[in-house]
Structure formats: C-alpha cells, structure tokens
Amino acid sequence: MRLLLPLGLLSVVAGCAAPVQFTCLDSDPLCEIVAVLSDERPAATGVDIVGLAAYQGVEHWILKDGEEMVDEVRLVAGRETVFRVFIEPHDDFVSREIAARVYVFQGGKLAGAGQANLAPLGLSSETDLASTINVRIPGSAMDGEATVQVELVEASATASGPEREGESVWPDGDPHPLVVEQNGELLRVYYVPVIQKDGDTEYAPDMSEDHVESIRRQMWAAFPAKDVELEIGEDYVPSYLISDNNAWSTLLNEMVNLRSDPDRAVEPDQYVYGVFSQSVACSGCPAGLSYLAYSDNADYSRASIGYDSPDAGTMVHEVGHAHGREHSPCGGAAGPDPNYPHEGAIIGVRGYNLLSDTLYEADTVFDFMSYCWPAWSSDYTWEALFQRIKGVNALYNAAPSNARLANTALRPLFLSADGELSWGEPLRGELSPAGLSTSVELLDELGLPVAVLDAVFVPYDHLPGGMILMPDPGAGRVRVAGRLSPAL
Numbered sequence: 001m002r003l004l005l006p007l008g009l010l011s012v013v014a015g016c017a018a019p020v021q022f023t024c025l026d027s028d029p030l031c032e033i034v035a036v037l038s039d040e041r042p043a044a045t046g047v048d049i050v051g052l053a054a055y056q057g058v059e060h061w062i063l064k065d066g067e068e069m070v071d072e073v074r075l076v077a078g079r080e081t082v083f084r085v086f087i088e089p090h091d092d093f094v095s096r097e098i099a100a101r102v103y104v105f106q107g108g109k110l111a112g113a114g115q116a117n118l119a120p121l122g123l124s125s126e127t128d129l130a131s132t133i134n135v136r137i138p139g140s141a142m143d144g145e146a147t148v149q150v151e152l153v154e155a156s157a158t159a160s161g162p163e164r165e166g167e168s169v170w171p172d173g174d175p176h177p178l179v180v181e182q183n184g185e186l187l188r189v190y191y192v193p194v195i196q197k198d199g200d201t202e203y204a205p206d207m208s209e210d211h212v213e214s215i216r217r218q219m220w221a222a223f224p225a226k227d228v229e230l231e232i233g234e235d236y237v238p239s240y241l242i243s244d245n246n247a248w249s250t251l252l253n254e255m256v257n258l259r260s261d262p263d264r265a266v267e268p269d270q271y272v273y274g275v276f277s278q279s280v281a282c283s284g285c286p287a288g289l290s291y292l293a294y295s296d297n298a299d300y301s302r303a304s305i306g307y308d309s310p311d312a313g314t315m316v317h318e319v320g321h322a323h324g325r326e327h328s329p330c331g332g333a334a335g336p337d338p339n340y341p342h343e344g345a346i347i348g349v350r351g352y353n354l355l356s357d358t359l360y361e362a363d364t365v366f367d368f369m370s371y372c373w374p375a376w377s378s379d380y381t382w383e384a385l386f387q388r389i390k391g392v393n394a395l396y397n398a399a400p401s402n403a404r405l406a407n408t409a410l411r412p413l414f415l416s417a418d419g420e421l422s423w424g425e426p427l428r429g430e431l432s433p434a435g436l437s438t439s440v441e442l443l444d445e446l447g448l449p450v451a452v453l454d455a456v457f458v459p460y461d462h463l464p465g466g467m468i469l470m471p472d473p474g475a476g477r478v479r480v481a482g483r484l485s486p487a488l
C-alpha cells in the first residue's frame with residue numbers, strides 16, 4: 001500500500017540551513033519512521049556536520065573533512081547501507097545527546113530514513129565507530145537515482161542548546177546524488193549436506209536452522225550482493241569417508257556432477273557448496289576446496305566444499321574462488337593474483353561488516369582471498385565480486401532462455417589430487433575463453449588419434465589436479481598431457 005503523507009515540514013528553521021523536507025513514498029514501515037522524523041525537533045546547535053561515509057562492506061566517502069567527494073565509489077543497489085555522520089562540536093558545546101537524521105530520496109521523494117543519537121565527546125574519529133552517529137538505511141531505499149541528505153537535531157523536543165548555530169544540515173541545498181548500481185537480485189547458493197557413513201555411524205553436518213541462517217547472513221555480509229539465497233539441497237552420501245586429499249577432490253568433482261542431476265535441478269547461476277562434518281579425521285587436508293571459475297558463463301566450475309564451521313570465513317574464501325578470485329598474496333597462498341593492488345594483501349580501504357557492526361582498518365586487516373588474518377574484503381576483491389555477481393545475474397536471470405540456448409554439452413575429465421583420471425557427467429556451459437586452454441587427443445579403439453579437441457583446464461584452488469573440460473566426445477578415450485583416460 002502506498003501511503004502518502006502530507007509534506008512533513010520541519011518548521012523550526014535553523015539559522016542559515018533550511019531543515020530537510022520530505023514526503024513519504026513507499027511502505028507503511030517507512031511512514032512510521034517518517035512519523036518519528038516529523039516529530040519536530042530544533043536543529044542541534046554548537047556542532048557541525050564535517051563528514052559522511054556510506055558502508056555496505058567497503059568504505060565510501062561522500063563528505064570528508066568538509067569536502068564533498070566528486071569521484072565517489074559505487075554502492076550496490078538494494079543493499080542495506082550504514083551511513084556514518086562525522087561531527088565536530090564547537091568549543092562551547094554543552095555536553096548532551098544530539099541526533100543525526102539520514103534521508104535517502106528517490107526521484108525527490110523520501111525512500112528511506114533513519115536516526116540515531118550520540119552524546120559527542122569531541123571530533124568524530126574515522127577509526128572509532130562510537131564517535132560517529134551511525135544510521136542504517138534499508139536496501140529498498142538504495143537505487144539508481146538515490147540522493148542523500150543529513151541533519152543534526154536535538155535529541156529531545158526541548159529547546160536547542162545555548163551555543164551559536166552550526167552547520168546542521170548537509171548538503172545545505174539539494175540532496176547529494178549517490179552512485180548506486182544494480183547487480184541483480186541475489187547471490188544464490190545451493191547448499192548440500194554431505195552425510196558420511198562409517199558402518200552404522202553417521203557423520204552429518206550442522207544443518208540446524210540457526211546455523212544455516214548464520215552462515216547465510218555471514219555470506220551476505222561478505223559479498224556485494226543485495227541478498228544471499230541459501231537453498232538446502234537433498235542430502236548427499238558419498239561412498240567413502242572424507243579422510244584424505246583424494247577424497248576431498250573426489251567429493252568436489254561429485255558436487256560438479258550434481259549440477260547435471262535432473263532431480264536436483266541446480267540452476268546455472270547457483271553456487272554448489274557441499275558441507276560436511278569435521279568429525280572424520282583428515283590429516284594434511286585443506287579447510288576448503290573449490291574450482292576457480294574463470295568467467296561469468298563457467299557454471300560448471302561453480303562448486304566448492306568445506307566443513308560446517310560456525311565461522312563462514314572458509315566458505316567466503318571458497319565461494320570467492322568460485323567467483324573467479326585467485327589468492328591474494330599473503331600467508332603463502334598458492335598462485336597469488338599478480339594484479340592484487342595492496343602490498344602484503346592488506347585490504348587497502350577501510351572495511352565494515354554490516355552483520356557485526358565492525359570496522360576493519362585498511363593496513364592491519366588482510367584480504368579474505370589470502371591466508372592472513374584477520375580477514376575482510378579489500379576494495380579490489382569487493383569490486384571484482386560485484387562485477388562477477390552482475391555478470392552472472394545478467395547472463396542467467398535477465399535472459400535465461402538465451403543463456404541456455406548458447407550452452408553446449410561439455411564433458412569434464414577429473415584429475416584427482418592423487419593423479420587419477422575419471423569422467424564426470426555431461427555439463428551445460430561454454431568453454432571459457434579465459435580458461436587455461438589445453439588440447440586433448442581423441443583416440444579410436446586402437447588407441448590412434450582421430451581428432452584434437454579444444455579443452456580448458458580448471459584447477460583446484462588448494463590441491464594439485466582439477467578438471468579438463470572439453471566438448472562431450474560421447475565415447476572413447478582421450479589422451480591429455482601424455483595421460484590416457486579411462487574409456488567413456
């Protein structure tokens with residue numbers, strides 16, 4: 001229901017700055033907030049607005065040290081956003097609580113708003129969340145034409161303080177345009193409980209509602225998406241225990257095969273994640289394993305596995321690989337990305353976790369695609385993930401039928417961690433132009449080469465081996481890098 005309130009005039013005019021004016025555009029909950037905000041308060045005196053930054057995961061300055069940013073970084077459309085209002089009390093500021101109100105407009109109409117209080121102790125500090133007034137704005141307000149305006153008011157309806165007026169509205173004029181870009185509705189994960197059986201003993205991962213929702217929320221906090229969907233798949237029961245590296249690689253390959261299982265109906269944009277209990281001992285094994293997906297259309301490599309740890313850090317890292325992210329250079333991580341821009345894999349730009357309300361400093365926290373801790377997303381990884389999510393969603397959600405038509409039948413030949421070759425199920429997809437191309441000889445019954453197939457090698461992230469992906473040869477054997485495959 002659209003409820004349009006009359007223009008809410010905040011009639012107490014603060015000296016030079018006109019108060020923010022608005023109408024309520026969207027939903028009932030917003031109008032409730034608006035009712036709070038239209039509770040007229042005097043403009044706060046004795047204090048100036050000196051900064052404004054927006055946070056969805058990585059810091060975006062809008063107003064810094066009183067200077068309006070012109071080359072502002074893009075925000076993700078539809079994603080919840082925390083605005084930090086930086087203030088500077090005047091010398092004569094009388095200690096008390098004040099409130100900041102943040103308004104986000106769409107086409108000139110109010111689309112989201114919020115307020116928070118603070119008893120300022122001094123000039124706001126970038127590194128101290130408790131020194132700024134932090135206001136959370138729902139994702140529904142964050143869209144292409146969004147603009148923002150901020151004001152400081154007294155925390156109660158009593159008269160303002162005795163100080164002279166400050167700069168209590170920013171901008172003092174038209175709201176500031178935000179740079180907001182769509183990258184689709186969801187990041188979609190197909191979450192598969194892997195049940196290990198040892199005789200009558202069963203080892204199942206934690207699939208409690210609280211755990212799964214916590215994992216989903218942690219994934220949402222770490223990825224630049226509007227939201228994250230976790231679809232729980234049917235249980236998967238491997239015929240072995242996951243007790244060595246070869247079992248890890250075999251399980252990952254079986255997760256790739258699930259993509260072709262018609263009963264499961266995994267969609268091409270879904271990231272398959274096999275999750276299992278850590279109760280089975282596994283010496284020298286990785287914490288997680290994934291394929292590196294080199295391009296938006298490489299849906300065959302959107303598969304990863306890992307333990308059911310309460311902390312989703314490993315899952316974030318693995319699904320990062322499935323988004324085509326290589327390692328960031330810290331902690332001895334193999335195959336580091338040569339383009340990573342910050343020395344030692346520091347994140348380079350201050351980060352913010354929307355779930356835990358934690359700040360991560362630019363030079364003491366490391367990119368989550370490295371092996372160093374504490375970890376958060378760098379600006380570089382955040383941008384690359386944004387682009388991948390956008391590309392995948394554009395490919396499969398905007399025009400699913402076109403994307404499917406373009407797919408051809410491919411066949412993976414898995415090379416396990418121990419060097420065993422095995423055929424996988426036929427897959428949809430296209431050979432990635434950005435993959436590691438390799439050629440495969442197709443052999444006849446006598447073992448003589450009859451054709452050469454264009455193929456790509458997609459490596460595991462944390463173990464030797466991977467998959468060699470080629471147009472489905474239908475039958476026969478192939479030879480690749482001197483190795484003979486089993487018969488198909």
Ligand SMILES: [Zn+2]
Pocket residue numbers: 317321327369461462
């Ligand atoms: Zn890794």
